[in-house]
Amino acid sequence: MATIKDVAKKAGLSVSTVSRYLNNHPYISDDKREKIRKAMVELNYTPSSVATQLRSKKGTMIGILVSRITNPFFSYLVDSIERQVKLHGYNVLIMQTYDDKHAEIKMLEMLKQQVLAGLIMCSVEGDPAVIESYREFGPIVLCNEQIPSTTIPQVYTNQEKATYDAINFLIKKGYRKISYCTGGSLTQGGHGNARTRGFEKAITENQLQMKIDWIFKQVHTIKDGQEIAKKILALPPENRPDAIFTSSDEVASGILQIMMGAGKKIPEDLAIMGFDNQPFTAMLTVPLTTISQPVEALGKEATNLLMAHLDGINYQIDHSELNLELIIRESV
The missing domain is CATH 1.10.260.40 (lambda repressor-like DNA-binding domains)
Structure with missing residues (x-):
């Protein structure tokens, strides 16, 4: 055909x-x-x-690109964006990439083919230069993604500083063998690099070790967290980390489940820190220390910025609510 x-x-x-x-x-x-x-x-x-x-609805459809809608952070972010988009008279089309840059291109092609009036990218896997080339077909806004080298409009938080502060918090609490989890691949310019820079800066400044067995990449889910915990438990006791900073609350909760199932005490045997401050984190057996993201503000500002570009007007991003906050609970 x-x-x-x-x-x-x-x-x-x-x-x-x-x-x-x-x-x-x-x-x-x-x-x-x-x-x-x-x-x-x-x-x-x-x-x-x-x-x-x-195509006939092109004038009223906004694309939203996320890595995984099953991640509660993205679910809440999409909800925030969609509510704002509807206030402007638009509908949304949501696509998941599962960290595949080819899926990302498919969404960009929909902008090129006039299926979409504009696109909000809440995750970025491909070359920023390629994404920029599609801006001639409609406005694109990056949400919760910071790419310093691009001219694409961006709405983001300072995840590097938040991670740096979080690792220093662990160090001040007496932890010295700190493990790190990222949703990215640790490649230059890849997903999660801002957090990785914050982690590396804190570890380097405090002259602590970074062991390969304590670094976990491309982890996203509760199951991923469970596998990480099993790998940690398989290490000789003297080589295990005493704290772990994770890329998401889901990963953290998976680690918590397996460690407690193995009879380990949290945080005495392993301090665990999440990221996102999902509602369930306060209700875990050991409430989770985590970093709260301003999901509502991210969605609102990204939508307002996109609408301004559609209308051909300037918009000044309100940074006053785009702040990350360390939420201290019993897991550290």
């Missing part, structure tokens, strides 16, 4: 031009219209009814 890409190739035109033709865009020359019509006839191409319906 022929696709819109096949039609574009046959007509010798871009996919976006064919998309505009299918959406009855007025600014397409007669010769291009004829090339597209002939290509569609020759290929026996029939536009997807779903895609056509989506």
Whole structure:
């Protein structure tokens, strides 16, 4: 079955031009219209009814890109964005990438094909330069992602400082063998780098060890946390960390579950710190020390910034509520 890409190739035109033709865009020359019509006839191409319906709603649809909607942080963030978007008369289309940059490109292509009026990216996996190239098709805003080298509008918190302060808090409490978990891959410019910089800075300044057995990457879920705890328990007692900073409350709760199931005391045998301050963290068997994120403010500011770009006006981000806070509980 022929696709819109096949039609574009046959007509010798871009996919976006064919998309505009299918959406009855007025600014397409007669010769291009004829090339597209002939290509569609020759290929026996029939536009997807779903895609056509989506294109017809282009003016009212905003894309939201997240890594995993099952992560409570992203669930609350999407909820905040959607409530704000609807106040402006728009609807949302949500896509999960599962940390796959190819899935990210699919969402960007929907902006290019005029399915979306704008896009809020709450996770970034690909090359910022590639993302920037899609801005000609509609406004893009990064939410909870900080990329210093890009000109893409961004709404973010200072996660490097928050992590640096959190690690120093652990050190002041007497912990010296500190393990680290990240949702990223520890590659330059990758996901979670701001937190990694904060961790490394605190460890280096205090001249502490960073053992490879204490570093865990690309971890996101409760199950990931359970596996981390099993790996820690498999280490000789003298080589185990005495504290662990995790990338999310889900990972932290998985670690907590396995450690307590193994008869370990928290925080005496292992201090555990989460990130996000999800509602369940105060109700765990050992309430979790964590870092609270201003989810509501992130969603509100990202949406306001995107709407300003859609309207062609300036918007000054309100940074007064974009603060991270260490929530101290019994797990440390």
